[in-house]
Amino acid sequence: MMRTKVALLGSSGIVAQRFQQRLANHPWFELAAVFGSPNQVGKQLSEIPWGLPESRPEVPELEVFSCELSQLKFQLAKLNIQLVFSALPSDAAIEIEPFLRELGMQVFSNSSAHRMERDVPLIVADLNPEHLSILKAPLHDQKSGFIACSTNCTVMPIALPLKPLWDVLGFNTVEISTEQSLSGGGYELLKSTNGFVSEIPGEAEKISEECLRLLGSIESDGIKPADFNTEVECKRVMRDFGHIVKVKIDLQKDTEIDEIKELMSNHTSSPQILNLPSAPKRPIILSEAQIDLERACWAGAESDDCNPATDLKAGMAITVYDLKLIDSTLTFSAFSENTIRGAAGGCLLLAELAMHEGLLDLA
Incomplete structure (x- = not known):
């Protein structure tokens, strides 16, 4: 199975590094782009200090790009990426995630910014998978882009x-x-x-x-x-x-x-x-x-x-x-484990479910 290229919003935080860890050997998804905060932009991913207790896995030598909207649009188009994982803080996710949705991106977010919005499914994959049907319902605007959220880690x-x-x-x-x-x-x-x-x-x-x-x-x-x-x-x-x-x-x-x-x-x-x-x-x-x-x-x-x-x-x-x-x-x-099941792992499982259900437009 050819792996699907994905982007990660976040480079140095706990949840961002849990995403990197879980994407390193994922059978379906390939980490192909990373976007980070201004103080990380231009660095190689391997240059950013690793904070998790486990050793850093082998990840591609990727340069951290800016989360500035024009850069996001340019780099995602250049790399032909449509699937994005977000480990952004809420104040950044409020603007960036809807922008990507409007570009036609499928955004799987660990941020709390859009969890309670009417047309954004909030999913625990093995609790309420049927809620993914929101993305097929009339209340959704039928564009290929969407935001789907995982939950607060304590939930x-x-x-x-x-x-x-x-x-x-x-x-x-x-x-x-x-x-x-x-x-x-x-x-x-x-x-x-x-x-x-x-x-x-x-x-x-x-x-x-x-x-x-x-x-x-x-x-x-x-x-x-x-x-x-x-x-x-x-x-x-x-x-x-x-x-x-x-x-x-x-x-x-x-x-x-x-x-x-x-x-x-x-x-x-x-x-x-x-x-x-x-x-x-x-x-x-x-x-x-x-x-x-x-x-x-x-x-x-x-x-x-x-x-x-x-x-x-x-x-x-x-x-x-x-x-x-x-x-x-x-x-x-x-x-x-709040950073795995409660964060990056739960969000990745949600994306796996959406892919299996044919909800990802990755043409």
Whole structure:
């Protein structure tokens, strides 16, 4: 299979380098252009300091281009690239991503800038793949260009285990508390020696909005959000990678703990059926004991070396533990690697699904 040339918006951040890592040996996509901030423009990609714990994979010797709009248009046309991954900060993505959409580009974004827009699908590939149909619906302008978004990194370990419960048992209220790692704030926070502020302004609102949209239903004028209440508290903790969430649910239907375990552990969707390159065999892994967080970072891995440059499934499953059911109240904790499943890996899996579904106009 000939690999499709892709561009990456972002060169030096955590998520941008996770994209580089996962594209280094991807069977479908070839990294052919990188666009970065002014202080990186003109450098070779190999000259930019590598910040991830794993060694830098072999990537093409690419010069970092400017994200200035005219340069984007010129270089993408010159290289005949139509598929773009975005690891831009929101303030840059607000302008750049719609510009690329108007040029006919297919943009898969990890940015929060456009997640809640009516004609932009917000997708967890093995949770709500049917929401990709927005791109075929009348509300979309039928141009070849589009933006499709992956979620906030902390949403992943919340929404994915909620999905099978919502479909079968229903619930009225979900209470969520988060313990989010330093890497969720980027390299600057991860490497800071000056401490950190535990509060994360605006995070609770994002998590609530995105969960309701992900579990919502498709209607003629877009996505109707799910109709349950959420209460969310967020805090940053002293951990480098991986987010923990603690969830409490008031279930609508009577059930037993074994049914809940079965619903979660057996949950699969289109990516598993299609055996997409980044799809873990089981997106939700149940643990009966307290988990080893370092090991859980690589949940879903098929190889022992747990290298996300060579094992695209490494870090793509979430781990659920501490499941308890008292009457109709369920509590559980969940963990996921925020920069892989919660960011670059989830976004790449979304693009794999879109390609398999024939949604990419790459002529």
